[in-house]
Amino acid sequence: MLFDLPDHSTLYQALLDRNPNYDGRVYVCVSSTGVFCRLTCPARKPKAENCTFYGTVSECIEAGYRACKRCHPLKPMASADPAIGALLAALDERPEYPWRETDVQRMGFDPSTIRRSFKRQFGMTFLEMARQRRLREGFETIAEGGKVIEAQLDAGFESASAFRTAFAKLIGKAPGRMDANPILFADWIPTTLGDMVAVTSRSELHLLEFFDRRALRTELSRLDKFAKGRIGIGKTDTSEQIKAELRAFFAGTSANFQAQLAQHGSEFTRSVWQELQTIPAGQTRSYSDIAKAIGRPTATRAVARANGANQIAVVIPCHRVIGADGSLTGYGGGLWRKQKLLEIERQYLPDKLETHS
Structure with a gap:
């Protein structure tokens, strides 16, 4: 688990030393390149602030990173299952290709078996992995100022309409309908719990959500x-600030978020969100606790609705609210993700901080 890893400085020094003791146990994801590596990788070492360390390959892939072609961190999985190895090699050779189940069958593999194998090893299917890789390439091309046609080609879509449809399904609008002189900017952020979209103005964060959240398009x-x-x-x-703060959060170095927030909600809803931000990392509260704290002890259901309406995930920590009986309750990003966030935050409890210091 993430909170069991050594601290960031220890792991970064192990990366500099190419320490073999961590091989197969810890991986480094480099935000400046979008690649993840073994700590023994011979490639030029990145800056410490561009590094996030995870304990499994699946976490790296779920965060949107590609495997390094120098140290081959996927090789053990590929060696253990020849089918996985063959498909990963095929994806590396043709990352822009729109892979389908018929392609998997043509390679001599049973699609249902492949789905289970990839889910077990990486937390996503082969087709999901391939699609995510293509769309992220296209999104980043546009974010860097590239034209839509360039993004379409970088994402491996031969059809402009197919690219528009896939992009609109992801972000809610086709790329050609995005404003050329915007006041709000959408950016892609990879994290250990899945890719997120941030929408910011020049001075404030308006939205931060996981791409698979059902309410995202709304x-x-x-x-x-x-x-x-x-x-x-x-x-x-x-x-860029929220990216750096999220890297620090997932790396275990800081649970403090300083980005200015634009909170779109009623006065009551904003009061709930403000109270959520007072819950220390590693701790939880019930809906009734929040209702009492804002002076509305009978408004438990309204608090739950305001909690669910939060559109700045992690930073406004609605995941820290649980049922009165201690059970995990609904979370727009999925209960598995809520559980993971709470596990990650255990490292920020006072006794854990003393242990790491």
Whole structure:
């Protein structure tokens, strides 16, 4: 688990030393390249602030990183299962290709068996892995100022309409309908619990959500109306700040978020969100606890609705609210992700901090 790993400085020194003791147990994801490696990788070492360390390959892939072609961190999985090895090699050779189950069958593999194997090893199917890789390439091309046609080609879509449809399914609008002179900017952020989208202005964070959240498109639609259609794709100082703060959070070095937040909600809803931000990392509260804290002890259900309406995940920690009986309750990002976030935050409890120091 993430909270069982040594601290960031220890792991970064192990990376510099190419320490073999961590081989197969810890991997480094490099935000500046989008690649993950073994700590023994012979490649040039990245800056410490660009590194996030995870304990499994699946966490690296779920965070949107590609395997390094120098140290081959996927090789053990490929060696253990020849089918996985063959498909990963095929994906490396043709990352832009729109892989389908018929392609898997043509290679002599049973699609259902492959689905189970990839889910078991990586937490996602082969087709999901391939699609995510293509779309991220296209998104980042646009974020860096590239044209839509360049993004389409980088994402491996021969059909402009297919690319528009896939992009719209992901972000809510086709790339050509994104504003060329926006006031709000959408950016892609890989994390250990899955890729996220951040929507920022020049000075504030308006949205931070996991791409698979069901309410994402509705939330983006509301922001689009707020911005009068002026949402585009791009990076801002605010999005770069929240990326750095999320890296520190998942790396176990800081649970403090300083990015300025734009909170779109009623006065009551905002009061709930503000109270959520007072819950220390590693601790939890019940809905009734929050209701009492804001002076509305009978408004437990309204608190639950406000909690569910939060569209700035992790930073406004709605995942720290649980049932009165201690059970995990609904979470828009999925209960498995809520459990993971709470596990990650155990490292921020006072006794854990003393142990690491």
